[in-house]
Amino acid sequence: xxxxxxxxxxxxxxxxxxxxxxxxxxxxxxxxxxxxxxxxxxxxxxxxxxxxxxxxxxxxxxxxxxxxxxxxxxxxxxxxxxxxxxxxxxxxxxxxxxxxxxxxxxxxxxxxxxxxxxxxxxxxxxxxxxxxxxxxxxxxxxxxxxxxxxxxxxxxxxxxxxxxxxxxxxxxxxxxxxxxxxxxxxxxxxxxxxxxxxxxxxxxxxxxxxxxxxxxxxxxxxxxxxxxxxxxxxxxxxxxxxxxx
Numbered sequence: 001x002x003x004x005x006x007x008x009x010x011x012x013x014x015x016x017x018x019x020x021x022x023x024x025x026x027x028x029x030x031x032x033x034x035x036x037x038x039x040x041x042x043x044x045x046x047x048x049x050x051x052x053x054x055x056x057x058x059x060x061x062x063x064x065x066x067x068x069x070x071x072x073x074x075x076x077x078x079x080x081x082x083x084x085x086x087x088x089x090x091x092x093x094x095x096x097x098x099x100x101x102x103x104x105x106x107x108x109x110x111x112x113x114x115x116x117x118x119x120x121x122x123x124x125x126x127x128x129x130x131x132x133x134x135x136x137x138x139x140x141x142x143x144x145x146x147x148x149x150x151x152x153x154x155x156x157x158x159x160x161x162x163x164x165x166x167x168x169x170x171x172x173x174x175x176x177x178x179x180x181x182x183x184x185x186x187x188x189x190x191x192x193x194x195x196x197x198x199x200x201x202x203x204x205x206x207x208x209x210x211x212x213x214x215x216x217x218x219x220x221x222x223x224x225x226x227x228x229x230x231x232x233x234x235x236x237x238x239x240x241x242x243x244x245x
Contacts, residue, residue, distance in 0.1 A: 061154025135213025
């Protein structure tokens with residue numbers, strides 16, 4: 001979910017790479033990576049037949065200004081903001097390389113739990129005019145395979161084997177913005193969940209809970225690019241339209 005914050009994203013990647021990947025492996029791209037072969041001018045990259053992390057509905061734990069998010073492990077086709085580094089290296093080659101080196105990357109595909117009428121989650125819209133909360137910008141975040149099935153700070157139970165912890169930079173909303181952002185939450189819509197649009201409840205303090213998010217409308221745009229149509233997402237527009245406390 002997923003505006004490109006290239007420098008923040010690459011910083012998180014480089015920090016994780018320094019820990020996870022030997023230099024000799026970092027220096028080469030994985031020749032088996034499968035991508036759409038988009039030009040360097042394309043704003044997105046589509047990756048095929050890869051295992052990746054889906055963080056579109058993730059809950060996250062703040063630790064030293066980084067959000068550590070519990071994401072779902074998926075396999076298949078996914079999409080991400082495009083960036084190139086080196087020769088013939090992009091987000092798809094980074095993710096493919098991780099299959100042998102203990103990590104994977106957060107990419108986007110359709111989260112079925114957000115689809116009406118049976119999905120139990122919705123996208124909550126935080127208006128730009130008044131919102132001051134924080135959300136995790138997980139597109140391209142690096143995820144650690146060693147976290148699967150293990151305990152992690154901020155979580156009372158072990159991470160499930162089909163889940164993974166991803167390190168994501170955060171975006172701090174500024175009231176008065178021209179447009180808002182969206183975060184995942186429970187469905188049917190709950191008035192009380194809109195408190196997460198405020199820095200009183202959603203902030204960068206270590207120990208805080210934040211959610212993955214994206215600028216308003218990004219999830220629709222990425223879905224159209226990946227699938228060719230706009231899914232029928234559950235959306236909670238405001239506290240006034242919520243049907244639950």
